[in-house]
Amino acid sequence: MPETDSGSIKVMEESRIPARLLKNERPNFITAPLSTTPALFDHTRVIYGDFNALPNKVRHYVEENVRLCKPDTIHICDGSERENELLTYILQKDGIIKKLPKYNNCWLAKTDPADVARVERLTYISSDLQRDTVPMPKYGAKSQLGNWMSPDDMDNELNMRFPDCMKGRTMFIIPFSMGPLGSPMSKIGIQLTDSAYVVASMRIMTRMGTNILQALKDDNFVKCLHSVGRPLPLTSPLHNNWPCYPKMTLVAHLPERNEICSFGSGYGGNSLLGKKCFALRIGSILGHREGWLAEHMLILGIENKTTGVKKYIAAAFPSACGKTNLAMMTPTLSNYKITCVGDDIAWMRFDDKGRLRAINPEAGFFGVAPGTSMKTNPIAMQTIKANTIFTNVAETSDGGVFWEGLEKEIEQGVKIKSWLGDEDWKKEESDRPAAHANSRFCTPAEQCPIMDPAWEDPQGVPIDAIIFGGRRPTGVPLVYESFNWQHGVFIGASMRSESTAAAEHVAKQIMHDPFAMRPFFGYNFGDYLKHWLSFGQKDGLVLPKIFHVNWFRKGGPNNSFLWPGFGENARVLDWIVRRCNNEDIAKKTAIGYVPKFDSLNLEGLEEPVDLDALFSLPREFWENEVNAIYKYFDEQVNDDLPKEIIGELKNLEQRIHTEL
Ligand SMILES: Nc1nc2c(ncn2[C@@H]2O[C@H](COP(=O)(O)OP(=O)(O)O)[C@@H](O)[C@H]2O)c(=O)[nH]1
Numbered sequence: 001m002p003e004t005d006s007g008s009i010k011v012m013e014e015s016r017i018p019a020r021l022l023k024n025e026r027p028n029f030i031t032a033p034l035s036t037t038p039a040l041f042d043h044t045r046v047i048y049g050d051f052n053a054l055p056n057k058v059r060h061y062v063e064e065n066v067r068l069c070k071p072d073t074i075h076i077c078d079g080s081e082r083e084n085e086l087l088t089y090i091l092q093k094d095g096i097i098k099k100l101p102k103y104n105n106c107w108l109a110k111t112d113p114a115d116v117a118r119v120e121r122l123t124y125i126s127s128d129l130q131r132d133t134v135p136m137p138k139y140g141a142k143s144q145l146g147n148w149m150s151p152d153d154m155d156n157e158l159n160m161r162f163p164d165c166m167k168g169r170t171m172f173i174i175p176f177s178m179g180p181l182g183s184p185m186s187k188i189g190i191q192l193t194d195s196a197y198v199v200a201s202m203r204i205m206t207r208m209g210t211n212i213l214q215a216l217k218d219d220n221f222v223k224c225l226h227s228v229g230r231p232l233p234l235t236s237p238l239h240n241n242w243p244c245y246p247k248m249t250l251v252a253h254l255p256e257r258n259e260i261c262s263f264g265s266g267y268g269g270n271s272l273l274g275k276k277c278f279a280l281r282i283g284s285i286l287g288h289r290e291g292w293l294a295e296h297m298l299i300l301g302i303e304n305k306t307t308g309v310k311k312y313i314a315a316a317f318p319s320a321c322g323k324t325n326l327a328m329m330t331p332t333l334s335n336y337k338i339t340c341v342g343d344d345i346a347w348m349r350f351d352d353k354g355r356l357r358a359i360n361p362e363a364g365f366f367g368v369a370p371g372t373s374m375k376t377n378p379i380a381m382q383t384i385k386a387n388t389i390f391t392n393v394a395e396t397s398d399g400g401v402f403w404e405g406l407e408k409e410i411e412q413g414v415k416i417k418s419w420l421g422d423e424d425w426k427k428e429e430s431d432r433p434a435a436h437a438n439s440r441f442c443t444p445a446e447q448c449p450i451m452d453p454a455w456e457d458p459q460g461v462p463i464d465a466i467i468f469g470g471r472r473p474t475g476v477p478l479v480y481e482s483f484n485w486q487h488g489v490f491i492g493a494s495m496r497s498e499s500t501a502a503a504e505h506v507a508k509q510i511m512h513d514p515f516a517m518r519p520f521f522g523y524n525f526g527d528y529l530k531h532w533l534s535f536g537q538k539d540g541l542v543l544p545k546i547f548h549v550n551w552f553r554k555g556g557p558n559n560s561f562l563w564p565g566f567g568e569n570a571r572v573l574d575w576i577v578r579r580c581n582n583e584d585i586a587k588k589t590a591i592g593y594v595p596k597f598d599s600l601n602l603e604g605l606e607e608p609v610d611l612d613a614l615f616s617l618p619r620e621f622w623e624n625e626v627n628a629i630y631k632y633f634d635e636q637v638n639d640d641l642p643k644e645i646i647g648e649l650k651n652l653e654q655r656i657h658t659e660l
């Protein structure tokens, strides 16, 4: 493996192309359009693509950052097959990805073990006024609702990082659309990056290529600058050939400039800037300004095969709490058909008929690998068999992948090499997992066999129900329904969940995660709440019903999950859909409506479930919960908390007092 990677399309010089490739596997990018324009930039000589054909605003943005970052080469991504061949060639040559021969066009990337998840503490939003970004915490507490930085400090931080950061490397210019091209709800971004891994992943996760530039014309776009922060020649060796600079990592959002600048990390959540950075943080700001919602939500279609009636549901769970699984679930109730619109992000807007319509702004899935299996998520297993980039999973001696959860699906005699390189890894003998807990697959949505026919509908799909949920080992029932929109907004605001490996937090602490958006709010959470509440105060809107679910309650002798989850979650969706049809199957409790006796369809469940344990509302638990929410709202949201929300909390406290 090379100690230094070239990161550059200088590989096009024939002398550096391995003989194997020259013979018959030679990629046809050798004929790629090239122009040498020494006059344009004194340090950047080779340009792949037609620089002068870029729309003016794009060209200026690129020029400015080429001067700043000083790449050797510029590559304007066209989204073609030929280009993808080039990318995979570069990535293999640099030892960043490796082919997985068991599947069709699948690749394994292993990162520096210090660059495996989103870094929330290094993620900032910069605005003139701090209060535009975060509520002022009380008692000098640190805000948990986002990190703010002043524009001056931000300029300093960026200046410490970006000048010359791409020396020796290629700057890729990625034109991409979040949302189907041409949809009134879609938005265009331009990402500049020095990582071919990011380009290959953005190609899966977004709609990218030359046609985006044609659609953009000379309009504005979200500016996305990304660098791994390791110019060449390297001054210290890389781990796993994965360039990154964890000590200097910074994920910066500058909404007033419509700009994102991410430095030092190649991990998807920090580097695929269309996703969390643009579609959620910048998106939520745009939504607030323009009257729509950018949410951390999956979108699914659920059709009753008997009646033919179909509904769409959006659901917000924190990272690694079950969005991808629910979005692709195989229902165990045979009269339902589930289709997938999206697994992570929903952009939603009320249309002129007052219906809430949602699009999935993405074009791929960046899913958590561990736990995914033919038993839990067969649809994902089928989706990832081709054209997929796996990151930080284990590999098998027959050229495939492995992770925790696949124990029963691996063939006899096949050996496992862990993500950290432990050869012949065995569960019984190892004290570390085969795959990183936040290892991921990055795979095209169009390969998912249950994509909804309307998943790319430019108008979006009409949403009938919104679900909030989290990992709650105790106290929180399997499902409950809000009394109304305002109470539902309160339920979203009060969400808590056990932390997971998706970010840097120590796992297994219960954290507040309102709307599953805590790491993704682009603006003041108090204003966000007011925005949500405002829809309840408008006339003529068909407000979706709001629910809360918890697949993760534990109990019994082994303190194991009380609910089988996955495909069995269809039983909960069934109840939700029937509630949307106003069936009389709900019973009022202190926290909301729960299923009336016998109204949850448990027919054919393999193992009996303990409904009492799943639905009990322990008084002490709920008193503590209310106190924790009071404290959180008081310290964290402080003066920005809408009175309606504190009113809902007081009412909940009162009901717990009198009813539990
Ligand atoms: N017990 C249980 N685990 C689940 C369920 N749904 C998802 N998971 C697990 O939770 C982890 C994260 O799930 P995923 O759907 O990728 O979450 P996302 O990050 O929100 O999309 C995986 O390890 C899943 O196997 C469920 O219904 N029950």
Ligand SMILES: C=C(OP(=O)(O)O)C(=O)O
Pocket: 117, 118, 268, 269, 318, 319, 320, 321, 323, 324, 344, 366, 367, 368, 502, 503
């Ligand atoms: C990309 C991510 O998404 P999620 O875990 O919500 O699927 C992430 O958290 O890094």
Ligand SMILES: [Mn+2]
Pocket: 320, 323, 324, 343, 344, 366, 367, 368
């Ligand atoms: Mn997911």
